[in-house]
Amino acid sequence: MSFSNLGLSEKVLAAVAATGYTNPTPIQEQAIPHVLARKDVLGIAQTGTGKTAAFVLPMLTILEKGRARARMPRTLILEPTRELAAQVKENFDRYGAGQKLNVALLIGGVSFGDQDAKLMRGVDVLIATPGRLLDHTERGGLLLTGVELLVIDEADRMLDMGFIPDIERICKLVPFTRQTLFFTATMPPEIRRITEAFLHNPQKVEVSRPATTAVTVTQAQVPAGREAHEKRELLRRLLREAKDLKNAIIFCNRKREVAIVHKSLQKHGFSVGALHGDMDQPARMAALDQFRKGELPLLVASDVAARGLDIPEVSHVFNFDVPHHADDYVHRIGRTGRAGRTGTAISIVTPLDQKSMAAIEKLIGQSIPRAEGDYEVHAEVADGTERPREQRGRERSRGGRGKPQRGERRGHDRERSHEPREARQPSEARHRPEEKRGSEPRHGARPHANASHVPSIGRPEPRRQREVDTEPGDHSHLPAFLLRPVRSPAGA
DNA sequence: AAAAAAG
Numbered sequence: 144m145s146f147s148n149l150g151l152s153e154k155v156l157a158a159v160a161a162t163g164y165t166n167p168t169p170i171q172e173q174a175i176p177h178v179l180a181r182k183d184v185l186g187i188a189q190t191g192t193g194k195t196a197a198f199v200l201p202m203l204t205i206l207e208k209g210r211a212r213a214r215m216p217r218t219l220i221l222e223p224t225r226e227l228a229a230q231v232k233e234n235f236d237r238y239g240a241g242q243k244l245n246v247a248l249l250i251g252g253v254s255f256g257d258q259d260a261k262l263m264r265g266v267d268v269l270i271a272t273p274g275r276l277l278d279h280t281e282r283g284g285l286l287l288t289g290v291e292l293l294v295i296d297e298a299d300r301m302l303d304m305g306f307i308p309d310i311e312r313i314c315k316l317v318p319f320t321r322q323t324l325f326f327t328a329t330m331p332p333e334i335r336r337i338t339e340a341f342l343h344n345p346q347k348v349e350v351s352r353p354a355t356t357a358v359t360v361t362q363a364q365v366p367a368g369r370e371a372h373e374k375r376e377l378l379r380r381l382l383r384e385a386k387d388l389k390n391a392i393i394f395c396n397r398k399r400e401v402a403i404v405h406k407s408l409q410k411h412g413f414s415v416g417a418l419h420g421d422m423d424q425p426a427r428m429a430a431l432d433q434f435r436k437g438e439l440p441l442l443v444a445s446d447v448a449a450r451g452l453d454i455p456e457v458s459h460v461f462n463f464d465v466p467h468h469a470d471d472y473v474h475r476i477g478r479t480g481r482a483g484r485t486g487t488a489i490s491i492v493t494p495l496d497q498k499s500m501a502a503i504e505k506l507i508g509q510s511i512p513r514a515e516g517d518y519e520v521h522a523e524v525a526d527g528t529e530r531p532r533e534q535r536g537r538e539r540s541r542g543g544r545g546k547p548q549r550g551e552r553r554g555h556d557r558e559r560s561h562e563p564r565e566a567r568q569p570s571e572a573r574h575r576p577e578e579k580r581g582s583e584p585r586h587g588a589r590p591h592a593n594a595s596h597v598p599s600i601g602r603p604e605p606r607r608q609r610e611v612d613t614e615p616g617d618h619s620h621l622p623a624f625l626l627r628p629v630r631s632p633a634g635a
Numbered sequence: 636a637a638a639a640a641a642g
Contacts, residue, residue, distance in 0.1 A: 223639070224639065225639095225640080250640090251640060251641055251642080252640095252641095272639090272640060272641090273640070273641090274641040274642085275641065277641080278641060301639095303638090303639085304639045304640070305640090306639085309640085396637060396638085397636085397637065397638080398637085398638075419638080419639095420638065420639055421638095445638060445639085446637075446638055446639080447638065447639065466637095467636055467637075468637095471637095471638095
């Protein structure tokens with residue numbers, strides 16, 4: 144199956160070809176002909192299935208004819224989060240480059256006036272989050288009476304976020320005769336009800352069962368004490384020893400925790416960004432952008448990033464906190480192992496999380512291996528030897544100043560060349576209570592810093608190894624690419 | 636229990 148026999152216009156096919164895609168995904172193959180036939184569509188699909196292009200491409204074909212009038216958008220797309228809305232806009236920019244199309248993004252956190260000016264000029268595609276959209280309609284700057292096609296994306300998530308009343312209000316402002324495309328990953332009763340209200344004789348398109356996790360994702364759970372500082376310490380170890388780690392999203396349950404973990408990792412020299420809903424919009428966009436471009440290999444995030452965000456090639460997902468809702472787990476780890484790639488999802492599990500973990504395992508229909516203290520047994524030493532775990536365990540237990548064995552350091556020199564500055568300022572650890580004591584891990588052996596995963600983007604020149612670097616709070620085992628290039632002021 | 640979105 145190729146894109147060429149789905150009924151898309153020449154322009155759109157050319158744009159698709161230019162991006163290098165040749166074959167449609169199942170959701171695209173099924174949905175596109177219905178959309179072009181101007182049928183209502185009920186799409187049941189997870190993100191990562193190519194869902195966005197399934198409506199963007201036919202919409203571009205439809206929009207080639209006709210022109211927008213001032214304040215009366217021709218099509219409207221509703222998204223639950225600002226990031227998702229921006230992502231859909233990028234799709235229109237990419238595939239619609241050859242068309243003179245006015246695409247407007249109506250999201251909160253950015254200038255109202257600019258948006259209003261854009262609406263005034265007439266837009267073909269309006270992509271919005273509900274709050275800001277209603278704000279514009281209430282102020283009279285926006286009329287939805289000219290909308291020919293309405294897309295409701297991530298409907299089940301809108302439900303979770305309490306947006307359904309807003310969505311219903313918006314739907315009342317859009318002509319009854321419109322075409323509606325409705326996408327959801329799951330079909331809870333409330334969603335079923337609104338599909339009956341919003342859709343007319345919809346064509347049902349369903350791909351990949353909900354509540355499944357990609358087979359290419361390796362999952363593990365690692366036990367931890369309930370203290371937050373223990374979890375942070377464990378996280379750092381997991382980051383260091385992770386195999387083939389290229390980049391990772393670290394999920395926390397609370398915005399506050401996101402900020403704390405972000406700051407903590409920064410202090411320990413990691414190159415890391417943060418993303419949560421209390422950050423201002425430019426900072427949110429910058430963090431996501433840097434992560435996408437690979438400028439920041441690590442991103443600490445709340446569930447704002449759990450669903451739908453299209454970040455290609457996330458190698459690892461860490462659950463710093465186990466999500467309280469099992470379906471959030473599925474969405475979070477769905478950020479990795481996309482498009483058939485492999486991925487790893489590691490959850491830090493405290494005794495308090497046992498019930499949530501059990502619910503997750505029940506939902507996904509498989510048990511998640513417990514790494515226990517054996518986790519690091521799988522870590523390879525770069526020179527091919529493996530030390531006894533007990534020995535590793537002792538490395539830091541004697542006042543935390545154990546000197547690593549020479550042999551094991553060899554082969555890591557290159558990766559260690561970007562040691563965190565903190566390593567040179569051991570005293571800094573002293574005003575951090577969590578770092579005061581020797582950092583003997585609670586559950587098993589001290590892991591070897593496994594650097595075998597480091598891509599070849601480290602410093603090329605060999606560097607002599609340092610003599611001693613294992614002051615408590617010293618975390619110099621970081622692969623170079625995980626390190627911050629710049630250091631924030633000490634004690635900040 | 637919390638996050639998200641309008642401030």
